[in-house]
Amino acid sequence: MKFLLETWSAGARAGLLMFGELQLETPCLLMVTKKGLPAHITHDLLENVLPDAGALQISPIHFLESPPPSIVASVGGVHKLLSLQRRVVVGIARDSFGQEADGLNGTKFGAAFETSSGRRVVGPKKYMEAINALRPDLWATLPDEVPAWATTKRHRMSVDRTLRWLDDCLTLNAVQDNSVLGVVVGGSNVEERKRSAEATARRNVSGFSLGGFGLGEIPQERAALLKSTIAYLPEEKVRHVSGLGMPEEVLEGVAAGIDLFDSTYPHSLTMKGFAMTFPLWMEQQNGYHPLSEEEHAADMDLTKIDLHSAVHRCDVNPIVKGCKCYSCRKHTRAYIHHLLNVHEMLAQTLLDM
């Protein structure tokens, strides 16, 4: 894995991550998956979403029991298991689909996750079993992620534990290559963040994952926190954060200097039946006329539309005119509205894309 910085300006940076022949331009969004598959998109449709080599985020927590690590290892790793040879797979210990890292319940033996079979305490040993079987391209060590409102003492404990587990993971790593992301925790406490960042920077990791975001910190503080944490991290290493949801937050993260994101925002919109409709490029925005008086009064939300509502019953336009995605090229709002009404799962597939 090689990381090249190409340009930067005022904190934000654009770079290139290279994994063998695959290249990933950063800043980049990782697609969240459950058991390795995006929630509703099959393999052939994935080609439509990520025409060039895209990146997927998997959670090793999903792979602890079924399929068990022995099976994954016997197949030859997650790339072979899911035929993802042409994609980059990043393993983050955060499961955004519902098995939340239940920070306050972590013990000294491991972090706690809510799985379909109850709460599991996962220690570094078990975690590394899964990682060694999966062999993702890039993976983060096991963090002890704590919500931002916890006490300072708890944060201190989480930083200590994370560092300890980081060392354990590095020792248990079967293949010594430069694909490890060290996790920086510490909550909203700038002191702890600094300590964690510096200690992690001293280890032999090839990048950093900033943990603990999206777990209850105040959004206004987030940008400042990101900036201050990153100040202590070396520049030439890649940075990742998970848990930033909305596009505005992601942009804040980019401004602070993050390269890789994963976010469940698209998926949560899909599950509620919304589609994003904000303009993507600055050129479009110039031609985008401002809200008129009555629209403003009606408090229209211009960033997304609710496809459940009967407004779209006869609307034969695509979701966004001019969008090149599969759903907008091939289907209309009226069709997706009908699918949502009859509770068909194709609705989620199309909205996900």
Add this chain to the structure above:
Amino acid sequence: MISGRLTPVHRDRRKAAQHRHQKRGGGKGKEGANETNSRQAGKETENDERVGSESADEPVARQTASVLQLQVAIPGRSSDQTGPKPACDAVSFRANREIKRPRRFPPVSTVPPDGHGREPADGWTSAQVLARHNLARASRLTLPHHVVQTPMFMPVGTQGVIKGITCDQLEDLGCQIILGNTYHLALRPGADLLEQIGGLHKFMNWPRALLTDSGGFQMVSLLHLANITEEGVTFQNRLTSGVDLMTRVTVCSQSPVDGTPMLLTPEESIQIQNKIGADIIMALDDVVKTTTTGPRVEEAMHRTIRWIDRCVAGNVLARQIYAIGGLSGGEEKDSFWRIVAQCTAGLPEDKPRYVMGVGFPLDIVVCSALGADMYDCVYPTRTGRFGSALIPEGVLKLTNASMATDNRPLDPSCTCMVCKKYTRSYLHTIVTKEALGSQLVSYHNIAYMMKLSQDLHTSILEGRFPRFVQDFLQKQVWTPLMNFTLSIWDSYNYTSGIDKVEFALYDKQHLKPKNTLDTLRIEKHPVFSSSAAIDYCPVEIQLDIRRGLKL
């Protein structure tokens, strides 16, 4: 249960005598068979289906061949008789009494230069039979949106979509027609909206052909909500049905568009179907459950004919199809094939025949041999959603524990995306837990059915239909209940012109075909990984079969 050779039937005593004579002379070493047949001739067996079943004391030394042989007797080619001709026995009499004698065609499996088929004046639709094998036909249907090759399986997309599969994926899979359901589409999104948008093709962006059912099946499936009169069918929309104090149960409401009762007359049904804009539409028929007997059935038949006249009168766009309907719900297998055979014998040759609700691969092969062309069923997609995958060897239950360690693809011979990319062990973990699991297995099942349709078509076209059926049967793992199905083969082998089906017996004690579940007391099956991972006939069919056999 079937335990021996299934001898086809001959009504001609002279031929039977010839057969006996020939068998004494040689053949494949099956000298004992004629004794069986003559013993049984004239004896009314209690159970029709046990054709050729041998008593236990019959020596089995002669049963040595280990393959399933299908032999085709081609009349007129006596020089290369491929096997002994079987004798006449009791079953033949019964079979002959009940079925009209089917027409025999010249045994030519070639492409006639101009095709058989009538070109209608408007040139929109035509059906051309490209090749035949006795009763089976391979033909080409030209429809406004697509040219369809039959025998053809049509996946069912009830509410305007096949569950979980996009139209692009369907095109990749090779689907040529898909089904839509008038009743559901008229409720949501509504016929007027579809007319406004320009038809279901535009609405779902499906460029190929569409077929709509008339709403007749809902008469059976939603019987407690429907009231059938001469005028039409009145459906209570779910919003309005409350508790009937006398007998009925509250029907929980979901959300149909409005609460008014919906009267579906033949004219209305055709109008809605025209608005939907399908390539093929069905006339509204008075459907009764197959287990009904008595005067209701006759009433239904006459009423259906009256309704067909009304439908044709109300039809704007001219299409012609003949359908054999009402055979979908759990009837006994022996009557099922008889009825199909009777219908195909009686219907015109140049029009396609559509058997509704036939989904099991074996049934499709059988009905194709009897002369039907089009099939639809929710079986492949529904069973895929519940974790059963269709493979040439049978039905694989992905939820079975033995699948957790099986790293092979679903079906090594299948070329669909799912079989190329995912292993059984992975699918086992997602199959009933994730939406994507059901999508993937449905995808594969549709691919399997498409391949089956394609194989049927090309095998008839190329003149190797018997060989194809033989291979198909050989690959499947037989369950004890499918033995029963095999015994029926004998009777309709005659009607379809395939003269003899032979099964080999391995197990001398039990006298059953080798690869049945009973004899497969092995944990490690080469394809299924364990005998528990094989799924077979659904319970309803099993019960009916058991009842028929008085087991």
